[in-house]
Amino acid sequence: MTSTPNRHERMNVLLICADQWRGDCLSVLGHPNAQTPNMDALAADGALFSRHFGQCTACGPARTSLLTGLYLMNHRSGRNGTPLDARHTNLALEARKAGYDPAMFGYTDTTPDPRLKHPNDPALTAYDDGVMPGFVTPLHLPEDFGPWIADLIAKGYELPNGRADVFRPKRGFEKPADRGFRFIPSEFPAEDDETTFLVDHFLKWLLVRQDKPWFAHLVFFRPHPPLIAPEPYNAVVHPADVDMPVRAETPELQAQQHRCCVSRSIASVYPVRPTSSTRLM
Numbered sequence: 718m719t720s721t722p723n724r725h726e727r728m729n730v731l732l733i734c735a736d737q738w739r740g741d742c743l744s745v746l747g748h749p750n751a752q753t754p755n756m757d758a759l760a761a762d763g764a765l766f767s768r769h770f771g772q773c774t775a776c777g778p779a780r781t782s783l784l785t786g787l788y789l790m791n792h793r794s795g796r797n798g799t800p801l802d803a804r805h806t807n808l809a810l811e812a813r814k815a816g817y818d819p820a821m822f823g824y825t826d827t828t829p830d831p832r833l834k835h836p837n838d839p840a841l842t843a844y845d846d847g848v849m850p851g852f853v854t855p856l857h858l859p860e861d862f863g864p865w866i867a868d869l870i871a872k873g874y875e876l877p878n879g880r881a882d883v884f885r886p887k888r889g890f891e892k893p894a895d896r897g898f899r900f901i902p903s904e905f906p907a908e909d910d911e912t913t914f915l916v917d918h919f920l921k922w923l924l925v926r927q928d929k930p931w932f933a934h935l936v937f938f939r940p941h942p943p944l945i946a947p948e949p950y951n952a953v954v955h956p957a958d959v960d961m962p963v964r965a966e967t968p969e970l971q972a973q974q975h976r977c978c979v980s981r982s983i984a985s986v987y988p989v990r991p992t993s994s995t996r997l998m
Contacts, residue, residue, distance in 0.1 A: 727816060727930035732808075733759075734783070734823075734934070736776050736941040740769065750954045776941070777826035784808045784825065784849055794828070801849070803830035809851025812932050821852035822919050823936030824859055852934065856918040858911065862938075865914045874905060884943040895957070899944055902951040910947045912937055 742748055745757040746767060772782035773789045777797035784807045785792050794801045809819040827847040829840050840847055848854055858865060861880055869876060869883065876882040886901040893900070907913060919935055945951075965971040 729930055730812070730817070730932040732932075732934045733937070734780065735937045735939065738940055750959055752953060777828075780826055780936075781849075797826055798828050800828045800830050803833055803850070807849050807851060809849060809934075811851075813851055817930065817932035819852050819932040819934060820855050820922065821848060821934045821936070822854075822856045822858075822915050822922075823934075823938070824857065825849040825852070825936065855922045856915060858915065858936075858938070862911060865911045868914060869905060869909060872909065874909075884945050886945065895955075897956060899946075900951055901945070902948040903945050905947055907947045907950060912939055 742751040742753070743756055743760070744751050744753050745760045745765065771779045773779050773795075775796055778789050778792075778794050778799070781787075781792050781794045781801060782789055785801075785805050786808075787805065789795060792801065792805055793799070809821075812819045825848050827849040829847045831841055834841055843860065848857060856864060862883065863879075866876055866879055866883055882904075884903060886898075887904050890901050892898070903910070915935065915937065919933060922933070923931070965974070
């Protein structure tokens with residue numbers, strides 16, 4: 718039996734997630750447009766899994782698979798808002814067994830097990846308000862972005878409608894003729910966006926933890942939609958430099974690459990009445 722390492726032997730742990738980031742959108746992997754110097758530096762200083770795939774499409778279930786180590790078919794939290802069975806352990810709970818006090822900056826999209834809550838508990842009314850058990854939350858940024866929006870208002874931004882205002886295009890911005898609507902930046906520059914807000918909180922938290930091992934999980938909302946970027950990042954890539962998708966010569970040939978989708982579409986147009994000999998897929 719091995720003993721638990723003491724506090725001076727444990728390493729610091731930093732786990733970073735970005736919401737809805739395609740795995741190939743890294744300049745270190747040769748993407749022609751993505752410019753990711755900080756991610757490239759992390760890749761150069763560690764291990765880069767170039768053929769890693771997420772377990773499922775929706776962000777909440779995928780994050781649940783990452784943090785529990787389970788396939789979707791096992792943890793059963795199949796969509797955002799589906800409760801997570803409290804009987805499953807997770808990375809934070811296991812880290813506590815090793816002597817860490819795991820801190821979460823951002824969100825985990827974890828809906829709690831309703832069997833452990835009162836029916837009137839507000840934690841059961843929103844899919845994003847829950848934090849996976851085991852994490853402390855120096856900065857929780859749920860769907861309404863309350864702490865960040867409060868910071869923007871304190872800085873003088875007018876946001877009477879909260880989140881509905883925070884991602885609106887910058888008023889009075891003159892868009893060049895060769896740029897599309899998405900070129901218009903947000904009302905605030907990069908130094909005031911939610912990514913910087915989260916990182917600043919983490920760095921302040923870290924200032925008083927230089928003498929002991931720490932465990933931090935940073936979850937960034939971007940590049941999750943709405944598709945709007947603050948200045949100067951709205952101008953980093955010119956549309957003329959982006960290669961368009963390579964498609965087949967005709968829609969029919971294109972559809973042949975996705976036979977499953979074609980067959981499902983045909984089935985939806987020509988429904989089959991189930992019989993005793995019909996096998997439903």
